[in-house]
Amino acid sequence: MRRSLQALPLLLVISTLVFLLIHAAPGGPLAIYLSNPNVRPEDIERLRHALGLDRPLWQQYWSWLAAFAQGDWGYSFSDGRPVAARIVERIPATLELVGTSIVVALALTLPAGVLAAVRRGRWFDRTTTAVAVAGISLPAFWFGLLLQIVFAIGFGWLPSSGRATLGGGDLIDHVHHLVLPVTVLAVVQAAAWSRYLRGSMIDTLAQPFVLAAHARGIPARAVILRHALRNAIGPVLAVVMVDAALLASGAVVTESVFAWPGLGSLFTEALARRDYTVLMALLMLTSTAIVLFNVVADAVHALVDPRIAAA
Amino acid sequence: MTGQTSGQTHGQTAGQTRGQTASQTHGQTAGQTSGQTRGQTCLLIAVLLALTTAGCAWRSAATPPSNDLLIVGYDREPDTLNRFTTHILEDIQTCVVEGLTTTDEQMNVVPLLATDVPTSQNGGVRLRDDGGMDVTWKLRPGVTWHDGKPFTSADVKFTVEAINGPNYNPESTDGFDRISSVDTPDALTAIIHYKEIYAPYDIQFIRGTLPKHVLDGRDIDRAQDYNRAPLGTGPYRVADWKAGEYILLERVAHYWRGDQYPKIRRLMFKFIANTNTRINQLKSGEVHVVALVPWDKYREIAGLSSLAVHKTAGNAYEHVTLNERHFPPFGDVRVRRALTHALDRELLTKTILDGLAPVAHGPIQPVSWAYTDRITQYPFDPARARVLLDEAGWKVGPNEIRQRDGRPLAFTLITQAGFAIRENMAQAIERQLRDVGVDVTVQLHDGTAISAIWFEGRFDAMLHWWQMPSDPELTTFFAADRTPPAGRNINYYQDEALTRLLYASDRTVDREERKRLLHRAQQIVADAAPEIPLYSITRLDAVPSTLQHFKGNPTNTGIFWNVHEWEIK
Numbered sequence: 112m113r114r115s116l117q118a119l120p121l122l123l124v125i126s127t128l129v130f131l132l133i134h135a136a137p138g139g140p141l142a143i144y145l146s147n148p149n150v151r152p153e154d155i156e157r158l159r160h161a162l163g164l165d166r167p168l169w170q171q172y173w174s175w176l177a178a179f180a181q182g183d184w185g186y187s188f189s190d191g192r193p194v195a196a197r198i199v200e201r202i203p204a205t206l207e208l209v210g211t212s213i214v215v216a217l218a219l220t221l222p223a224g225v226l227a228a229v230r231r232g233r234w235f236d237r238t239t240t241a242v243a244v245a246g247i248s249l250p251a252f253w254f255g256l257l258l259q260i261v262f263a264i265g266f267g268w269l270p271s272s273g274r275a276t277l278g279g280g281d282l283i284d285h286v287h288h289l290v291l292p293v294t295v296l297a298v299v300q301a302a303a304w305s306r307y308l309r310g311s312m313i314d315t316l317a318q319p320f321v322l323a324a325h326a327r328g329i330p331a332r333a334v335i336l337r338h339a340l341r342n343a344i345g346p347v348l349a350v351v352m353v354d355a356a357l358l359a360s361g362a363v364v365t366e367s368v369f370a371w372p373g374l375g376s377l378f379t380e381a382l383a384r385r386d387y388t389v390l391m392a393l394l395m396l397t398s399t400a401i402v403l404f405n406v407v408a409d410a411v412h413a414l415v416d417p418r419i420a421a422a
Numbered sequence: 423m424t425g426q427t428s429g430q431t432h433g434q435t436a437g438q439t440r441g442q443t444a445s446q447t448h449g450q451t452a453g454q455t456s457g458q459t460r461g462q463t464c465l466l467i468a469v470l471l472a473l474t475t476a477g478c479a480w481r482s483a484a485t486p487p488s489n490d491l492l493i494v495g496y497d498r499e500p501d502t503l504n505r506f507t508t509h510i511l512e513d514i515q516t517c518v519v520e521g522l523t524t525t526d527e528q529m530n531v532v533p534l535l536a537t538d539v540p541t542s543q544n545g546g547v548r549l550r551d552d553g554g555m556d557v558t559w560k561l562r563p564g565v566t567w568h569d570g571k572p573f574t575s576a577d578v579k580f581t582v583e584a585i586n587g588p589n590y591n592p593e594s595t596d597g598f599d600r601i602s603s604v605d606t607p608d609a610l611t612a613i614i615h616y617k618e619i620y621a622p623y624d625i626q627f628i629r630g631t632l633p634k635h636v637l638d639g640r641d642i643d644r645a646q647d648y649n650r651a652p653l654g655t656g657p658y659r660v661a662d663w664k665a666g667e668y669i670l671l672e673r674v675a676h677y678w679r680g681d682q683y684p685k686i687r688r689l690m691f692k693f694i695a696n697t698n699t700r701i702n703q704l705k706s707g708e709v710h711v712v713a714l715v716p717w718d719k720y721r722e723i724a725g726l727s728s729l730a731v732h733k734t735a736g737n738a739y740e741h742v743t744l745n746e747r748h749f750p751p752f753g754d755v756r757v758r759r760a761l762t763h764a765l766d767r768e769l770l771t772k773t774i775l776d777g778l779a780p781v782a783h784g785p786i787q788p789v790s791w792a793y794t795d796r797i798t799q800y801p802f803d804p805a806r807a808r809v810l811l812d813e814a815g816w817k818v819g820p821n822e823i824r825q826r827d828g829r830p831l832a833f834t835l836i837t838q839a840g841f842a843i844r845e846n847m848a849q850a851i852e853r854q855l856r857d858v859g860v861d862v863t864v865q866l867h868d869g870t871a872i873s874a875i876w877f878e879g880r881f882d883a884m885l886h887w888w889q890m891p892s893d894p895e896l897t898t899f900f901a902a903d904r905t906p907p908a909g910r911n912i913n914y915y916q917d918e919a920l921t922r923l924l925y926a927s928d929r930t931v932d933r934e935e936r937k938r939l940l941h942r943a944q945q946i947v948a949d950a951a952p953e954i955p956l957y958s959i960t961r962l963d964a965v966p967s968t969l970q971h972f973k974g975n976p977t978n979t980g981i982f983w984n985v986h987e988w989e990i991k
Contacts, residue, residue: 138870144509145873148891148898149594152907161591161643190501191643200665256698263706267484271702274667277491277690370694372666379695380499385870 118402122395126179129394130172133387139164140188140385162188175391185388189381194392197377204274205373208366209358211289212296217351219301224308224347228316229335239305246302251295255368258291272370292369296362300354307350311343318342345416352408353401360397484707487966489990491688495700495709499693500669502649503660504642505629506585506592512629513713513980514691517671519654522559522578522627524983525892527973529737529789531624535562535573535631535655539624547623547931554602554616555931557623561610565678567633568659575606578627580634582614590642597626619929621936622893628979630654657684657986668692677986685989704729704964711969713981715962717778718842723964730967734974735789736959739782740887742835742851743953747905747914749833749882751816757831758951760810762800764858765851769802771957774846778962782955784944785888785896789976791933792894792940797948807858816859824859832861833882836875839866847956848885877906879914887959892977894940897924900947915952966990 141158144150159165163174178185184194223243227236263271270276270288315321316339324334366375374393381389485491494513502508505515516524522536533539537560540546548556565573584590585598600620605613616623633653637645651660655678658671671689675681692709694700701719703709707728715723715731723729744761746752767781783800786793816824816831824831835851837844845866852862862883867875875881888899888910898909902921905911920943927939963981965972971987 136871137867138872138874142870142873142877144593145877146889147509147594148888148895148910149596150509151594151596151898152909153599154594154596155907157595158591158593191507191649192646197665204666252696256702259699259702259706263708264702267706270484271706271708272694272699273692273708277493277668277670367696368699370667370692370696370699372664372693376666376695383868383870384501 118399118406122398122402125398126176126391126395127172129398130175130391131168133385133390133394134168134171136385138385140387143384175388179391179395184392187381187386187389189384189386189389194388197389198374198392198396201372201374201377204371205359205362205366205375207274207285208289208292208296208371208373209355209362212293212300212358212362213351213355215293215297216300216304219297220304220308220347223301223305225312225335225340227305227309228312228343231313236309239309243302243306246298247306249299251299251362251364252368254298255291255295255365258294259368262291272368274372292362292365292371295365295368296358300358304347304351304354307347308343311346312339315339315343341415345412348411348415349408352404352411356400356404357397359404360393360400486707487710487968487990489686491690492686492711492966492969492988492990493690493692493709494711494713495694495703496691497693497697497700497714498695499666503652503663503669504649505652506581506632507643507649509593511978511980513982514669514671515630515652516656516980516982517658517689517985518656518660519630519652520656521630522561523624524628525625525975525977525979526983527734527975529791529892529976531628531892533562535565536560536627537562542931549619549931553618555619555623557614557616557626559612559614559627561612562678563610565655566676567635567653567655568674569653571633571635572609573631573655574609575612576609577631577634578612578614579604579606580638581627581631584632584637584642597622619931621928621931622891622895623931625891625893658689661688666693679986684986686985689985710966712964713961715964716843717775717960717962720776720778720962728967729964730969730972732961732963732965732972732974733778734961734963734976735780735787736961737787737789737892737976738887738889738959739785739787740779740847740885740956740959741782741785741953742956743876743884743886743912745879745881745883745912745914746952748879751826751831751833752883752913754814755950756810756814757816758954759800760807760814760858761855761860762951762954763803763810764807764860765854765954765956766802767956770847770850774843774850775957779957779960782958784948784955785890785899786894786940786944787890787958790890790892790894792937792944794941794944796941797945799948800951804858811858811860818859822856822859823861830861831859832863834863834865835883835885836865836867836872836881837885838869838872840868844885851885876912879906879912884912885956889978892979895928896940896943896947897928900924900943900952913952915950917946917950920946920950 140162141155141164144155144158163171175185186192187194187197223239227239230236259271262269269290271291274288276284321334321339324338360374363375363378365371366373367379370376377389378393381393498510500508500510500514503515503518505512505519508515520534522534523531523539524534526532531539538544538546540557540559546558550556559578561573561575567573582598582601582604585592585595586601597620600616600618602615602617604615607613614626636648636653650663657673657677659674660669661672662670669691673684673687677683694703697716697719700712701722704712704723705726720731724731744752744758751757771777771779771781784797811824815826817826819825819830835848837848848864852864855862876884898904900911900915900920901909901924902916902918905914923939923943923946927936927943930936930939961974961976963974968990970989970991971984972981973984975981975983
């Protein structure tokens with residue numbers, strides 16, 4: 112609770128910086144109109160005034176902040192709809208994609224990380240190391256396009272993009288559409304997380320208490336899963352939580368490659384159109400999510416490792 | 423916001439951790455557990471196999487194009503479907519909201535909701551003694567809005583008043599601001615009184631009209647019911663708009679052309695911003711139509727028997743703008759001509775564009791009625807270019823770069839990032855101009871940034887295109903007083919005679935006379951070479967090979983202008 116309160120001034124500073132940054136980027140919401148020869152200078156001036164962009168920057172910031180603090184996120188510069196509505200309608204798609212990806216990534220991370228640590232230097236460790244390095248270095252857009260070419264165009268097994276077929280929307284259809292984007296996100300995340308878990312496990316396995324457990328005759332499986340893993344997972348969970356916060360605000364590249372209608376593609380669109388109000392709201396959401404998840408991560412860490420809570 | 427990149431940092435950290443603990447191996451543990459974990463490994467492999475098999479079982483949901491559903495891969499989600507507010511192409515809107523006129527595949531202005539295009543000959547256009555003009559529109563009888571209410575001249579009048587009124591913010595008021603009033607002597611006649619002569623009057627209502635009975639007295643900017651699902655008179659109505667995913671159009675019951683139209687029951691516009699993904703969907707059959715296929719994607723789809731790729735000569739031209747205010751050496755006509763001679767434009771179009779677009783020689787393209795080829799042209803001639811630069815005082819310096827008074831002939835060429843063809847073209851230009859001793863530095867900017875840069879005139883040269891209006895007005899691009907912010911003369915080229923000619927052409931309604939003036943203007947522009955025209959845009963539109971009556975369109979009206987006739991055979 113105290114940490115949440117401490118976060119408020121931090122968020123205020125972030126909002127100022129972000130506001131200045133997006134206004135410093137060349138071109139504003141009206142730049143897109145310029146390429147149409149029928150839009151004349153009078154039109155640009157009229158629209159600038161209508162959107163309030165002719166006011167001094169500090170005034171624009173102040174009125175945004177005052178409204179935002181009261182829960183009024185304003186209207187999108189691009190389509191004139193309320194920003195809150197534009198964001199809320201994108202949340203289910205992002206949660207569906209990101210939630211599934213995190214579950215799948217964890218399902219890959221746990222066995223891969225534990226086994227690689229336990230059988231250090233053996234073929235399984237070397238294979239997962241190679242796969243993880245590949246996964247970490249794969250650019251998501253490239254990996255995504257590759258999957259499309261193989262599984263959608265080549266074999267024709269899976270839809271290349273989108274969230275559901277028109278009129279579909281049953282569970283199978285959703286799963287069908289999830290496979291490729293989830294693969295991209297899960298592989299990239301699991302590659303990083305499993306490295307973390309492996310390192311953490313190796314550290315833990317070297318601790319005297321593990322040797323003691325073995326000496327007490329506890330079966331090896333129980334030593335690894337109940338004693339070692341429980342100790343090793345704490346720091347990994349902290350990383351997972353922060354990544355989850357970033358993902359929850361939209362997997363920008365993956366959503367764009369797979370035309371996934373979530374927050375990430377909304378961000379891409381808003382950035383291209385310099386839709387200031389939508390950008391501000393999305394960036395503030397991300398910042399808040401990171402702060403929140405950090406607090407939650409601490410709580411979870413304390414739960415698995417009581418020493419943290421005592422401290 | 424950076425879900426994908428965060429993984430990389432963590433990966434490095436994990437690597438470090440591994441390095442630190444390398445000396446603390448615990449071989450014993452690994453040995454003891456190998457038997458149990460082998461079972462887990464097998465389980466993992468089994469799960470992966472099962473997933474793959476499941477993939478085989480779920481055949482792709484790709485549906486072939488049919489008269490029940492045609493799926494269009496669209497490069498972006500519209501901001502609004504209100505044709506007067508939107509700032510992107512109106513492909514979706516043309517299926518729903520109809521203009522009084524439209525442009526056909528030859529770029530002719532043809533009547534749609536009007537019975538004729540008004541002209542002086544048919545009495546529809548009358549020039550007044552006070553310098554103004556009156557245009558009389560006769561509306562097609564029997565046309566109703568989708569809610570059954572009749573479409574009348576009151577809607578035309580309401581549209582003009584809404585756009586000129588203080589409470590609505592349309593994208594452009596061009597032309598409308600020259601209208602003083604509208605008379606509606608009867609339900610099917612609207613007389614537009616212009617304060618001055620306005621040559622493009624025939625496309626004034628190409629975007630359609632606003633329904634008075636729905637929008638009268640309302641805040642149109644916030645009328646989301648209309649802006650998201652406009653009431654129109656066209657063959658389709660908006661059935662569903664799923665944010666971030668698609669817009670679904672459904673045929674209307676009694677279209678005014680007859681109940682046999684439209685032939686296709688539903689049109690779905692899927693938003694796929696990523697070009698690679700859009701083309702992948704076309705190849706896998708998940709979408710059936712993609713308009714404006716990039717030229718560098720042509721080879722990927724040209725061989726597919728399921729598709730027909732239509733090529734339409736477009737009404738836009740790629741060129742290099744030479745900003746003589748920002749880079750004064752461009753003010754010398756010899757320098758501008760030399761640069762034009764120095765580029766092998768035939769080679770550029772043949773290699774970079776795969777020969778898909780023809781070389782352009784001026785701002786008006788062959789598709790326009792105002793086009794003439796009787797103008798000065800600048801064939802590839804590097805020797806001539808060198809002579810001209812020598813004459814202008816730019817002598818070859820020590821590092822092969824020309825200089826005058828100790829200053830090198832060096833400038834920056836800006837263009838749009840992430841547009842592969844432009845990036846390649848800019849590099850080729852840099853190379854070819856280097857051959858005659860001109861030093862070009864290419865700079866890439868994102869699309870939004872570049873608009874702001876040119877609008878402020880902060881560049882030397884720019885590689886880009888103008889999508890020209892179907893009316894061949896050149897004033898905004900070349901008149902001396904139309905430099906930003908007053909227009910788009912970003913060459914900052916100043917020529918009084920040309921300026922007078924262009925304004926005269928804007929105030930000439932007679933087609934032949936206007937053509938004569940515009941021919942003269944094209945000749946002046948060609949002689950002065952204020953910019954380097956490169957190539958004329960060819961539109962590539964991919965549609966199913968089974969689609970009948972596709973006609974294409976060179977203008978911003980887009981390919982859906984005759985969608986009511988489309989049919990899958």
